Structure formats: C-alpha cells, structure tokens
Amino acid sequence: MPELPEVETIKNELVPYVLGRRISDITLLWDRMVRQPSAEEFRSQLVGQGILELSRRGKYMILSLTGGEVLIIHLKMTGSLLVKPEAVEPEKYVRAIFHLDNGDAIHFRDPRKFGSMWLVPNASLVVGKLGPEPLEPDFTPQVLAERLEKRSVPIKALLCDQSFVAGIGNMYADEVLYAAKIHPLRLGNSLSREEIEQLHRAIQLILRVAIEDKGASVEDYFRPDGGVGKAHFRFQVAHRLSGELCPIHGIPIERIVVRGRGTYFCPRCQPQPV
Ligand SMILES: [Zn+2]
Numbered sequence: 001m002p003e004l005p006e007v008e009t010i011k012n013e014l015v016p017y018v019l020g021r022r023i024s025d026i027t028l029l030w031d032r033m034v035r036q037p038s039a040e041e042f043r044s045q046l047v048g049q050g051i052l053e054l055s056r057r058g059k060y061m062i063l064s065l066t067g068g069e070v071l072i073i074h075l076k077m078t079g080s081l082l083v084k085p086e087a088v089e090p091e092k093y094v095r096a097i098f099h100l101d102n103g104d105a106i107h108f109r110d111p112r113k114f115g116s117m118w119l120v121p122n123a124s125l126v127v128g129k130l131g132p133e134p135l136e137p138d139f140t141p142q143v144l145a146e147r148l149e150k151r152s153v154p155i156k157a158l159l160c161d162q163s164f165v166a167g168i169g170n171m172y173a174d175e176v177l178y179a180a181k182i183h184p185l186r187l188g189n190s191l192s193r194e195e196i197e198q199l200h201r202a203i204q205l206i207l208r209v210a211i212e213d214k215g216a217s218v219e220d221y222f223r224p225d226g227g228v229g230k231a232h233f234r235f236q237v238a239h240r241l242s243g244e245l246c247p248i249h250g251i252p253i254e255r256i257v258v259r260g261r262g263t264y265f266c267p268r269c270q271p272q273p274v
Contacts, residue, residue, distance in 0.1 A: 007058075027097040077219070083104055109220075130162055134165050141200040160173050176199070246266035
C-alpha cells in the first residue's frame, strides 16, 4: 500500500497539474469512497471550487480549496491518482474522476475499493489524531524516546501505528528495523538510548531515500503520469520471500507475523529479544 514516500511523491507530482485549477465536475463511480459528507453533498459542494494548496499528513493527501474547506484523500491499499486528458475513457478500476477547468482529469484508480475521501471544514477532523511527522524537524530522537517510554508493544506494531508516528506502514517498518538492526518483536520500552538513535536515523534515512526514488512500485502504486517508482529496488527485507538471503550475512530472511502483519527480518542482523 502507498506509505509516506509514495503519498509524498504523488502529492509533489500532482502540484503542477492541479494547483490553481478549478474542479469543473466530479464523476463518482463508487459512491462509498466518500466518507463525509454524503456523496451528493460532496459533489455539489466540491464542484466550482479552486485548488489552493496540496499537502500531506501521514498517508493522507490534503487539498485546500477556495471555499475554505479541505478535500482529504486516503489511497489505502491500492489507490492511485492519474492525470489524463478529459477525452480519455476511464478504465475499469477508476472509481472517481475530478474534471478540471483546463481539460485535464484526475482519475482515482483503486482496484480494491478501500480508498477514501472526505470534504471537511478543517483537516484536523480527519487527521487530528495522527502521531508526529517523521521527517519534520520536531521529530527528534528525544521525542521518539519519550513516545517509546511506556510502550510494552512490539516495535514493529508501534511503527505501523499511525497515532505513534504518521506515514509508516508494513514495508517501510520492515526496512527501517532491518537498517536499525532491531528485531521486530523488541518491545518499545526495551530499546536502549543508542538503539533509539539508530532507529530515528533509520526512519529518516529510509523515508528520504524512498522519496528520492519516487516511491516503491509494488502492488498497484503508480505516479500521476502513470510512471513507477524505484524504491523497491533498494529493499533488503520488505516484499522479499522468506528464504531469500540477507545481503550482509548470506543467511535466509525470516518471516514472522507481528500483530497480524507479515514481517521480514534477518535473524543475525536483528537478534532475538532475550
Ligand atoms: Zn543479516
């Protein structure tokens, strides 16, 4: 699923297509994508509004509109936003189309139909409970240490918890823990100061490099122009099959399930908690 680097890439690459444009119409092919308000109100309130700004919070994309409201989009498992000329017929997985006043259209493609949209007066109504943004300057090793302090929960589960830190999902959590040499089942409150600093460095490095690589094209991730990303070519453990070898040790990557999530790690790089 698209995580922080993928959503950041999509947001950055959509800017030149949508900034300053007006939404001239909306076609909803799957009404249940609209979480708030009703699909009918969503359409009537959105049509005619101009797009003032695009931003990202965690895995959510936020479009600020001239009417003062915000359109919030979550791509969930398989969503992508593709820029197409107006004349292009939607393919079968397109669930919504934003028609723009310059003759372009944004196709919300989503094979699994989990993608969601909200039109709200204030972004905090949807994203208000998210944890810190991991690439912002206020996310320091000290902040991470404080958040880990009382958490006797496996670190893999904490990294995927959007209220603990925003934007990281299953694949980047595995990559971060491999880079930080921390076993996914280590409890949050068991990490040493040194390990917390390694973890903090790994979070920022892995996410920054993945943004430079324009995201990881696994499953159904596409950039707005239909192109792919190349972050997955750097993956050491995520999306590998168990049995593939750790590039450092040449021993098989193992798979376990942590709180319902398939988790890949190297048993030598990331020693078992004692
Ligand atoms: Zn290893």
